[in-house]
Each structure stands twice: as C-alpha cells, then as structure tokens.
Amino acid sequence: MQLALFDFDHTLTTRDTYAGFLRRIATPEQLARARWNIAPWLLAYRARLMSAGALRARVTRIAFEGRAHDEVLAAGEHYARDVLPGVLRADMYQRFDQHLARGHTVVVVSASLDAYLRPWCQALGVALICNALEHVDGRCTGRYAGRDVGRHKVARITAEYDMASFERVHAYGDSGEDKPMLALAHARWYRGRPCS
Numbered sequence: 444m445q446l447a448l449f450d451f452d453h454t455l456t457t458r459d460t461y462a463g464f465l466r467r468i469a470t471p472e473q474l475a476r477a478r479w480n481i482a483p484w485l486l487a488y489r490a491r492l493m494s495a496g497a498l499r500a501r502v503t504r505i506a507f508e509g510r511a512h513d514e515v516l517a518a519g520e521h522y523a524r525d526v527l528p529g530v531l532r533a534d535m536y537q538r539f540d541q542h543l544a545r546g547h548t549v550v551v552v553s554a555s556l557d558a559y560l561r562p563w564c565q566a567l568g569v570a571l572i573c574n575a576l577e578h579v580d581g582r583c584t585g586r587y588a589g590r591d592v593g594r595h596k597v598a599r600i601t602a603e604y605d606m607a608s609f610e611r612v613h614a615y616g617d618s619g620e621d622k623p624m625l626a627l628a629h630a631r632w633y634r635g636r637p638c639s
Contacts, residue, residue: 508585
C-alpha cells in the first residue's frame with residue numbers, strides 16, 4: 444500500500460486558490476476595507492515579518508466573520524466546479540492522477556479551506572486534510588475550527604494515518620510549510636522537481 448500527499452496551492456495549482464476564493468466571496472465593503480487593512484500585512488509577509496499562518500488568520504477573520512456558513516459552502520461548491528479545473532498544473536495533476544490510477548491512498552493536505560476543497564476532493568474520491576471554518580448557530584466566527592493546518596500538516600497526517608503501514612510514501616509541496624511533510628516521504632517533490 445502506498446500513500447501520496449499533495450499540497451494544493453502552487454503545487455497542484457498555478458495560483459493561490461484561497462486568495463481567489465476570498466476575492467470571489469468578499470462583499471464590496473470587505474474589498475474596500477481589505478485595500479487598507481490587508482496591504483500592510485502582505486508587505487509584512489513578503490518581508491518575512493509575518494508568517495503565512497498569521498496572514499491567513501487575519502484575512503480569514505475579515506472575510507468570514509458573521510457570514511452565513513451555508514452561503515460560504517454554496518460559494519465553495521461553485522468555486523470547486525467552475526474555477527479549480529482551470530487552475531490545475533498539468534504536470535502535477537498528471538502525477539496526482541497516476542497515483543489514483545495505481546490505487547494509492549491520495550490525500551490533499553492544505554492550509555486552504557474545506558468550503559471548496561471538500562467538494563473537489565469528494566468528486567475525485569480523495570481524502571482531505573485542510574482548514575475548516577468555525578461556525579456557531581449557522582454563522583462563521585472568522586476563526587478556524589481547530590488550529591491552522593499550515594504549520595501542523597505532519598501532526599494532522601500522523602494523527603489520521605499510520606505511516607508505518609505504507610510501504611512507500613510520496614509527498615509533493617512548494618513552500619516552507621510543506622518541508623516537514625516532505626520529510627515523511629520516501630519520494631519527495633518540491634516545486635515540481637524531485638528532491639532528496
């Protein structure tokens with residue numbers, strides 16, 4: 444039995460799908476506010492003064508706090524169906540498809556949201572480990588249900604899978620958050636290239 448672990452954004456896709464989903468679901472007021480609030484955070488992130496996880500948490504709060512959870516899920520289903528097929532990286536998706544064809548256990552491990560990743564993964568019959576929005580009484584709180592997956596990919600993977608039961612583990616990633624996940628694998632791909 445073999446296991447294939449795939450990061451999503453910039454590994455299976457050509458761009459950041461989380462940012463695209465946020466732009467699609469944001470209200471005009473949120474977009475206007477984002478220009479002032481998020482721009483300094485993006486600069487801090489690019490200057491390595493803020494982590495990807497901290498940036499995601501702040502943006503998630505602005506975009507989702509108070510939103511109807513059903514509305515977010517419906518938007519996620521549309522996004523999965525209408526947008527995601529057009530942003531897949533052909534080379535990595537081919538590898539993804541090869542693992543499926545060989546009967547390997549395939550898992551998408553991402554700091555992106557379940558609102559759109561869950562319907563995409565369900566349609567393909569693959570497992571998913573990702574961030575989910577916390578919601579109370581049908582409204583999003585603006586926080587994640589549990590901690591941000593980004594820096595905790597290995598903990599989530601090893602909590603759900605017995606790594607010793609797989610004869611071979613493959614992992615694919617593109618960022619520093621993915622490097623611990625890659626270290627779990629026998630065969631590692633970083634930014635589309637095999638690495639040791």
